[in-house]
Amino acid sequence: MGKKNIAVVMGGYSEEYKVSLKSGQLIFDSLDRDLYNVYKVVILKDEWYFVDDRAQNIPINKADFSVKLESDYEVKFDVCFNIIHGRPGENGELQAYWDTVGQKYTGCDFYQSALTFNKKDTLAVLSKYGIPSAKSVYLRSGESFDEHQIIEDLGLPLFVKPNQSGSSLGITKVKEKSEFKKAVAFAFAEDDEILIESFLDGMEVSVGVLDYKGETIVLGITEIVPHKEFFDYEAKYEGASEEITPARIDDETRRKVEEIAIKAYESLGMSGFSRSEFIIMNGIPYMLEMNTNPGFSPASILPQQAAIYGISIKNLCGDEVEKALAKNKNK
Structure with a gap:
């Protein structure tokens, strides 16, 4: 049995690609070299490329997601480890393409990705x-x-x-009537569908859920204590919040939070990493959204939860690859 070729696929089309590159690096470093040949693939708006040993970028052949190295040696990947945050890896675009070219990948399928990327539809x-979720009104541009x-x-x-899941850009907490129109315009600048939600005055928690070795587990419940009014982009990525694992509940x-988080995951037919807010x-835990490709940089919540739960990053990532290899064996 030769080693399997695993591509860690990172990047994306949104501002979050920077975080994705850090997440991808952690997975690239953590996968077991005794079991896998591990490669790096970066997907950006303008180019999809493979990073070779000499740090040169070689274009990906989109016909079958392969790459040609020296002397026409072609590398195909047994599994793509998808760790793109935002489009196109978290909204189903990439999964649909991979399904079409017959490429196996980690995480959830096209449908779950597309659904969970849409906050309104997920909550519905x-x-x-x-x-339960907050009372809300949905508007189209x-x-x-x-x-x-x-x-x-x-x-x-x-x-x-914004209705599209992904980074926390475009969110406003409206306290006065006079701020409402500006907030609506601000959200519409990010997406052509927006969600207006009643304010839930309570503790925000982030719950890591995944299927590990055949069972759905809650990796951890992290309490988010924003230094500002809410958990926005800055709080999420620039450290302007305190994250306490396990949450002080x-x-x-x-048990209620664990039950609801597992129920949500299984009801949607999820697979792979997820983080629900x-x-x-x-x-009573009210659901805000579910992320199917949550941050996985060393500073991110999911790796912190895994450390406390007692699963190494190497095993966490290895399990994802093994599940993907076992997928669609009959097709």
């Missing part, structure tokens, strides 16, 4: 499984809306956010 599906009615229904403060609340208010 999960509400059918009894998973160009649609007329009744500002007074929305504020009356949801109350102040409220949150205005009693056992009963912890909840607000716990009066002992």
Whole structure:
């Protein structure tokens, strides 16, 4: 049995590509070289390339996601380890393409990626499984809306956010009526669909869930204590928040959060890493969103949770690769 070729695929089309490169590096460094030949592939808007040993960028052949090295030696990958944050690796675009060219990959499939990238649709599906979320209003670009009615229904403060999941850009906490229109315009600058949500006054927690060695586990519950009003892009990536793992909650609340996080994951037919954000208010966890390709840089929440849970990054990543290798064996 020769070693399997694994491509760690990183980058992306959004600002988050910088975080993805750090996440990809950690996975690249952690995968077991006794089992796998590990390669680096970077996907950016303008180019998709393979990084060779001499740090040269060689274009990827998009016809079958292969790469030609010296003397026409072609490398094909047994598995792509997808660690792109945002488009196209977290919204289903890349998964659909890989399915078409017959390329195996880690993480969830096209459908789950596309669904969870859309906050409104995720929450709508999960509400059918009894998973609570904030009261909300959904708007498409160009649609007329009744500002007074929305504020009356949801109350102040409220949150205005782009519907597309991904980085926390374009979010505003609106406290005064006068700030509402500006917040709507700010969110529409990021996405042509927006979500206006009632404010949930409680503790924000980030819950890492994955299927590990055949069972769905909660890797950890991390309490987010923003130094600012809420967990925005700056808080997320520039350290303007405190993250406390495990969260300071009693056992009963912890069990509730674990149950709901696992139920959400399994109801959606998820696979691979995920991080769900909840607000716990009066002992009830309300779901905000689910990330299917959460940050995995050394500073990110998921690796911190794994360390506390007691699973090494090497085993965590190795398990993902083995699941992907076992996928679609019958097809």
